[in-house]
Amino acid sequence: MLTSLVHHHGVLSRAQLTRQTGLNRSTVGTLIGQLISLGLVYETAPAGEGQVGRPSPDVHPSPSIAALAVNPEIDAVTIGLVGLCGKVQKKIRFETERIPSAREAVNIASTVIAGMRSELDASYRITGIGMAVPGLVNRDDGVVRHAPHLGWRNEPVARMLSEATGYRCQAANDASLSAEAELIFGAGARQGNLIYLNGGASGIGAGIIADGHLLKGASGYAGELGHTFVRTAGKTCHCGATGCLETEVSQSRLLELAGLSSGDTADLEQALSSGNSAEVNEEVTRQLTFLGIALRNAVNIFNPEVIVLDGFLGTLHALAPASLDGMLISQAMDGPAGQVKIYRAALGSDLMMIGAAELAFTQFLADPADIGATPGTLPAPTSQTG
Known part of the structure; x- marks a missing residue:
């Protein structure tokens, strides 16, 4: 719950987290301590002057937590790196001369991600990959049942991309993901x-x-x-x-x-x-x-x-x-x-990346401690303080 609040709202004070969760201060403090030890958030002294009483530290999302996003279109495949709070860190649009097949889109995405791998391993802990597809997609299994403009039918793209990259991958309809992104951040x-x-x-x-x-x-x-x-x-x-x-x-x-x-x-x-x-x-x-x-x-x-x-x-x-x-x-x-x-x-041109990344953050937000078990990720870094 706390991780989701920080992800969706950005920097929040301990007092704000206490009010929004309805939990007592002691419980919130314990939970924040656990998240800090996992390297998922860090605290700083509160901003501003002239505060009355004991100051409530500000809780920030870790900049090292990120998700990969992939959006295949009829003329390109776009790959993005998105941090918590919907911050797009990087976006690469790989244009194609013709409509890519599902296998071609997966190959393009996995090749671009392989080129980013040294940076990802050195600086980020990746929660997974979210794939936004213009068509009918079953979220449960990541199979594209029909993407008419792409010419795809019954393509298990989530499994294909997961096998190609080693990251956990999920796929869903692009517009549905965008709707959720605009609801949260836009x-x-x-x-x-x-x-x-x-x-x-x-x-x-x-x-x-x-x-x-x-x-x-x-x-x-x-x-x-x-x-x-x-x-x-x-x-x-x-x-x-x-x-x-x-x-x-x-x-x-x-x-x-x-x-x-x-x-x-x-x-x-x-x-x-x-x-x-x-x-x-x-x-x-x-x-x-x-x-x-x-x-x-x-x-x-x-x-x-x-x-x-x-x-x-x-x-x-x-x-x-x-x-x-x-x-x-x-x-x-x-x-x-x-x-x-x-x-x-x-959210402009970043919308599709933010929506796809939100899909990849879903399991992490439900169980933040599970990030250490994600294929291709690093151990939790030392928490930041200050």
Whole structure:
């Protein structure tokens, strides 16, 4: 519990930890002492002056505890090193000339991690690897059941990457992991009910947080809002249905109008906002209309406090910020529509790495003492004080 609080909130004083856990001061002191002896946290004198009474030391997360994150996409595999508190220490994007197979993605990731190994062994204790995949992923076994844009079916990527690296590995849907990251560290902080949607080269993914917990469904596949029905006369989707959200709301069309073959969200937004052509405005309005239909349905069904838009969906909203709000007010039910607020994702390009790492931190946070048994990690370092 204490490790999770320090991880999620950063530096906390002993007094704050006592209040948040509801435990007595003596118990909290004993638990902190155990975490210090394991090298998982360290204490410093409290900041500030003029404190009354006995000062309460500040408890910091150890900078040596970290997780590896992997995110395969249709044009690249990104590997990251993420510390506690969601701090991205390193990120390497390995671009591919074609869509990587599951084996190719694993080979790329394991090769990059092997190149980092001397640094990892010297300076970090790795809790494991989290893999964020754009598709249907069973969290229990780390098997990608179907990642349509990658062309993967029934690929045991977690086991493959674990065998290739020696680190414990878990895999899950990328949007679900991002939703959890935004809930903990980003735009959804302190909100219990959140809908996250990301738009990118691999389509539209979503994650739903209900009462502070990720909505998983029977097999972990819940949240596929990219396949929400939005248009009767729509195109046929790769899923076999017609009129899905991600067939009508597409990054590729926006890149085409912006005169870009590829590029990050900032490049796309700048190109679209500076163009100011009738064709661009018409397409932005069209896509926002279909996005609004999907969000109307989601708001009525889930009654979220916050909708977080990421990727090119955040760009669409930024180009016409009043549009989606107006559609929800006019089309969704009064109660849910009046409660929800739309935000852009706050964690930027690091979001996927933070979300994947959070998956790798799960077992460590549940049992911090277990980190010593993780393959490829070092013994606990001497605790830091000061």
